[in-house]
Amino acid sequence: MADQTFEELYREWEEKTRQLLEKYPERKEQFSTLSGINVDRLYTRFSDVTEYMEKLGLPGEYPYTRGVRPTMYRSRLWTMRQYAGFGSAEETNKRFRYLLEQGQTGLSVAFDLPTQIGYDSDDPMAAGEVGKVGVAIDSLEDMERLLEGIPLDKVSTSMTINAPASILLAMYIAVGEKQGVPAEKLTGTIQNDILKEYIARGTYIFPPKPSMRLITDIFAYCAKNVPRWNTISISGYHIREAGSTAVQEVAFTLADGIAYVEAAIEAGLDVDSFAPRLSFFFNAHNHFLEEVAKFRAARRLWAKIMKERFKAKDPRSLQLRFHTQTGGSTLTAQQPDNNIVRVTLQALAAVLGGTQSLHTNARDEALALPTEESARIALRTQQIIAYESGVADFVDPLGGSYAIEALTDAVEEEAWKYIQTIDDLGGAVAAVEQGYMQEEIQAAAYKTQQAIESGEQIVVGVNRFRIENEEQPTLHRVDPALGKQQIERLQALRSRRNGEQVAERLAALKRAAEGKDNLMPYILDAVRSYATVGEICNALRDVFGEYQPQ
Amino acid sequence: MNRPIRVLVAKPGLDGHNRGALIIAQALRDEGMEVIYTGLRQSPAQIVATAIQEDVDVIGLSCLSGAHNELFPEVTRLLKEEGAEDIIVIGGGVIPEEDIPFLKQHGIREVFTSGTTTKETAEFITQAVMEREAQS
Secondary structure (H helix, E strand, O other), X not given: OOOOOHHHHHHHHHHXXXXXXXXXXXXXXXXXXXXXXXXOOOOXXXXXXXXXXXXXXXXXXXXXXXXOXXXXXXXXXXXEEEEEOOEOHHHHHHHHHHHHHOOOOEEEEOEOHHHHOOOOOOOHHHOOOOOOOOEOOOXXXXXXXXXXOOOOOOOXXXXXXXXXXXXXXXXXXHHHHHHOOOHHHOOEEEOOOOHHHHHHHOOOOOOHHHHHHHHHHHHHHHHHHOOOEEOEEEEOHHHHHOOOOHHHHHHHHHHHHHHHHHHHHHOOOOHHHHHHHEEEEEEEOOOHHHHHHHHHHHHHHHHHHHHHHOOOOOHHHHOOOEEEEEOHHHOOOOOOOHHHHHHHHHHHHHHHXXXXXXXXXXXOOOOOOOOHHHHHHHHHHHHHHHHOOOHHHOOOOOOOOHHHHHHHHHHHHHHHHHHHHHHHHOOHHHHHHOOHHHHHHHHHHHHHHHHHHHOXXXXXXXXEOOOOOOOOOOOOOOOOOHHHHHHHHHHHHHHHOOHHHHHHHHHHHHHHHHOXXXXXXXXXXXXXXXXXXXXXXXXXXXXXXXXXXX | OOOOOEEEEEOEOOOOOOHHHHHHHHHHHHOOOEEEEXXXXXXXXXXXXXXXXXXXXXXXXXXXXXXXXXXXXXHHXXXXXXXXXXXXXXXXXXXOHHHHHHHHHOOOOEEXXXXXXXXXXXXXXXHHHHHHHHHO
């Protein structure tokens, strides 16, 4: 045996296995990941040192495949950040305080749809939606209630807000001022990723061009005034939820990232002035190994793009830092407790993939917003991974696994092909306008649905292992009276505030929107005078118009 | 009926989750139906106007934001007001079991929640349209 090369040994093994297969065939003719990457029977190849340094590098070093920090969770665990929000600002404030008491380490605000689309709670377009999928925020007054008793110099806050991101960030800054916390000490994230709204999530307001300006205005303003704020969270999460594959998730997210970097450079910003504050947001689905590989591939690909395409010099500009949320669309309404197990696997994939923060979904989210008990179990899931499983004591523990490295290469390669296609279409903005990503996602989503319906893809409790007459769990319900209360409160504020000042500041904002000034200071002024989200967005709608999808 | 069944797939309210609506639209097309998709952010009045203008047999409402109890009954109310209550209305999305009786009382013929196959939905539509044709 000693005189045989590894290749020869491998071929012998292959031959023996082939004979065995005649008697004991494998479960499938061909295995593949959810992205359609072939899964080989065995991964064995070693890479040499040059290849290792090129592809993996050491943790905290280019190309960051093994993580953005040399010690990862051995120094500091990921931030446990549960997305929450419903009903009124007071109710959500209560849930926030509960989650912080339970050991959560950062906040994540879910806003209702009217807030996200820039309608006040009394707008006819808001009918039925006030306080449903998140908290209703009409003015600075609501924001003050939402954050009451929460020290903004100690807690970092992520806000899932896109088209009106400048307004909600301005409100956060204004609450900080009232608490005596200067803007340069605030930490947190705004999602602020409009491209994926056009692609997959749907809460757009303005057309692409002015939307990109709002975003680059934020980059420039924060670089000077709110330097610790993550100015964008470039999101693959919703692209994946809409039905994309893991490869498409990486590709479309990074293509969007490229578009933001290009827009900011075009607006006259130096790449290293804003790129360190770019952050990302990915999904964690069920295909465990492909998911771990996906995070590693995304990191490597982004580092290369920033270095090679944009010539970024600051190492922080090259580091893809990301938040992860477990995959909502993988949760089943059937046998909902099984979702706890799905979430555990997905969360573990995110941790082994090196996430900076994590939201774990609650078991009942295929049915409604989570109850307090379900939200607690979801948080406990992270805590068990962090404190009991031991995985947090290792840096990139799956690095070097033949399968993981092969998958990381494959995801990167396939994602890169997509990015090149998008480059050829004229970049992400042009590709969105042509519906390219939307069509690719739709095709993948339909394929998945057909695979589930044919039974080729098994969903436990849905198309296999079902039980009849399941008992329905108790669900969280948003009080239907809430919409009316919120409207009354808003109208009371309108009659109480200095209307003249509001009108002046909205007019000033409009003039600025027609010109080229950075809009952040104008929005901040409007917010301080208690102008509402709807009023500010309407002022901008007058100038920018609204996005009309194809 | 010697023409294909016409279906309007609609997204009432502000909800942006359209994966289900798009899949249903494509699946019903594959079943030979003619499908019109409204796109996002349609008010109940817009949905009813489109349904009448397009002379559809069925409206499929999709909502995952929790606003179904407000928005779905408004569609059936407006259909009645327009004398178009012969249009069959079905719904789907994230809808708790306990809300389904309320929706049915308000004229939503069936509610398809997570885990339903597109085949089941297509069969229901075909059956319901056949029954309606037999009655008229």
